[in-house]
Amino acid sequence: MNKLNKRFDMTAVATDVVMLVVEDKELKLLLIKPKHPELAGKWALPGGMVNPDESVEDSVKRHLLNKAGVKDVYLEQLYAFGEVERDPFGRVVSIAYLALVPDSQRIKLMTTGSYEGISWHPISQLPELAYDHQKIVDYSIERLKAKIGYTNVIKELLPEDFTFNQLMGAYELILGKKLDKRNFSKKIIALKLIKPTKNKSVGGAHRPALLYKFTSKDLKIIEIL
Amino acid sequence: MNKLNKRFDMTAVATDVVMLVVEDKELKLLLIKPKHPELAGKWALPGGMVNPDESVEDSVKRHLLNKAGVKDVYLEQLYAFGEVERDPFGRVVSIAYLALVPDSQRIKLMTTGSYEGISWHPISQLPELAYDHQKIVDYSIERLKAKIGYTNVIKELLPEDFTFNQLMGAYELILGKKLDKRNFSKKIIALKLIKPTKNKSVGGAHRPALLYKFTSKDLKIIEIL
DNA sequence: ACAAAAGTGTTTGGAGTACACCCATGG
DNA sequence: CCATGGGTGTACTCCAAACACTTTTGT
Structure with missing residues (x-):
């Protein structure tokens, strides 16, 4: 347990986004590479903490704008992941979202201070993911598979x-x-x-x-x- | 904004449970009647805060055991409701769950200190509900309708x-x-x-x-x- | 004997699936 | 003229939906 828990003695809320695009006959996922040494070699989903004065969905939009320069994309809530030990840095409940962007829309990939990099990865050959992010990705693909069958x-x-x-x-x-x-x-x-x-x-x-x-x-x- | 926000300057996590039973040819919902004067006349879904040392799902189980004496019921996460103003008492993200109990299983309805009452209400004639709880109930029925079509x-x-x-x-x-x-x-x-x-x-x-x-x-x- | 719920098959139309060939264009 | 992807119709099977009468029991 880290300072987050110690300081607040309560549970923090974050978001994680599975952002997908179809390109070169591949389904690709946007991933960031955290700098934190404990996560060396691993990639993670973009996302971040929810501020008290923003809705959860607005928080997702803010983080997407900051990290990928994206606005007005399709967003759908997937699932809230709430296991106690899912984040080794503190007690964080993460609300996962699915984001879909049209192939034509260019995303501006921005490497900010806290990340080494950000890039697209084919779903078929993902690198090792941090936290429970592989679980979140799997879940999102299942949801999308189902949803294209009964919606447009x-x-x-x-x-x-x-x-x-x-x-x-x-x-x-x-x-x-x-x-x-x-x-x-x-x-x-x-x-x-x-x-x-x-x-x-x-x-x-x-x-x-x-x-x-x-x-x-x-x-x-x-x-x- | 209340003391919760002031004290922690962050977002709290709670759960709300839509608990359903089939009885007397009616689909019935479990509701509690809060004592708080600001909610006078309104009913609410059972639920409560998530402690830092329990998973979100364990928190639901704890509250169900305390308020309804129920164990081992079917539980399914529905959706996380994260609007800033959804709870007038503070910044609370609520993760809604659906609970299903077989008609035969008797629930022990317990009125604890913070509630005036707890009882079953036919879905077709619900009283006025507090917060965004009507929205949560509507959502849960839609989910259940869909789910009985492709599962058992x-x-x-x-x-x-x-x-x-x-x-x-x-x-x-x-x-x-x-x-x-x-x-x-x-x-x-x-x-x-x-x-x-x-x-x-x-x-x-x-x-x-x-x-x-x-x-x-x-x-x-x-x-x- | 009658009231009330239990139980049981057939027909028909529409949707899903399998399947193969010619067309338009660029190089 | 050849390679490549674009574009089009038919036949069969199976599932969904509509539909009504006889049986069993309690009163």
């Missing part, structure tokens, strides 16, 4: 305009399995989830694809898969 | 042995709609969720029904509805 959240991981294959690719990455192109297209069209734009993709080495938009900007609950 | 949690609300109609009745209460007897039975039997015992119900004014047991004591994830 996936839109938060795609740019404004996208091709049909980008959409299906994002589903396949998250679910970790291949989908049938024709059946998937049938369902997405039947649900009127997306609508074609008048443009086509450019730069692809081959046949240009139609670009689509989502029909709704709001999160919708609809059975998809 | 419903067992936590039923006695060891139960009739087919008790089971279907519990589903109907939570979903708030009638189900088809034959289709429901077909599905439940196909899933091997329950097995018949050698006994029949007694005391009913009419034809006795077969009693069933759940085939598994563990929470199972299976598409049910």
Whole structure:
């Protein structure tokens, strides 16, 4: 137990954020590298203490802005992790959030005083994580897997305009399995989830694809898969 | 802001529990009546502060034991409510839990020093609730509705042995709609969720029904509805 | 005998799944 | 002209939903 507990004799509240992006046909996670010697070699989720004068969600936003220069991303609370010994530096209950950013939106990675670095890591090959952060990441992937099956959240991981294959690719990455192109297209069209734009993709080495938009900007609950 | 904030200059962690039971063909919620004059006329969810030396879940169990004499009930974390002004007495983040108890299990309702009373209230006619507790209750019902559709949690609300109609009745209460007897039975039997015992119900004014047991004591994830 | 809940099958429509070929473009 | 990803339809199977009568018991 550290000075935090000694000083206050109560439980502190922090947040941890699992921030995901789809890039280069990989699902990637934002991690920071703490300077603290006890965590040498390990990476951690971005996050930090909740101030008394800010809501928990505002606290997440503040830390994301400070560490990654990000505003207006999709945020969803995952779970509160409340084991006594989960943080060796003190009694901290951590409220985990999931953040999704579209591939197009560039994040400004900022290395502040307390961190050696901050960078994106493919989910399939994560380094060793500090605290119970691996557990939090696993949990978040499970949640996301489930949620793309009954909502249109996936839109938060795609740019404004996208091709049909980008959409299906994002589903396949998250679910970790291949989908049938024709059946998937049938369902997405039947649900009127997306609508074609008048443009086509450019730069692809081959046949240009139609670009689509989502029909709704709001999160919708609809059975998809 | 109260002394809690002034003294610690940080955020406190508490829990609130939505404890449900099925009784008299009603879904009922356990509420306490606080003595504090500022909450006059309002009821509240049972719960309390998390001590630094106990996990959040252990804290829920402790408060349930103290206030309702309950042990070994189904507990599931719902959501952490973290708005700054949610509690007029101080900066408190509350982690809400759902608790399910089988109708047979008798709860010893204990009125301790800080409460005027504790009792069960049908969900369909709740009194005015303190804080953001109505929001928490609404959220918990939504969660339960979803969860009985893809798990066997419903067992936590039923006695060891139960009739087919008790089971279907519990589903109907939570979903708030009638189900088809034959289709429901077909599905439940196909899933091997329950097995018949050698006994029949007694005391009913009419034809006795077969009693069933759940085939598994563990929470199972299976598409049910 | 009658009132009340228990128990039990069939039909039909819609959704999910499996499956293969031609097209447009850049190099 | 060739390589690469883009785009499209049909047939079959299975599950969901609609639907009504007979049985057993207590009074």
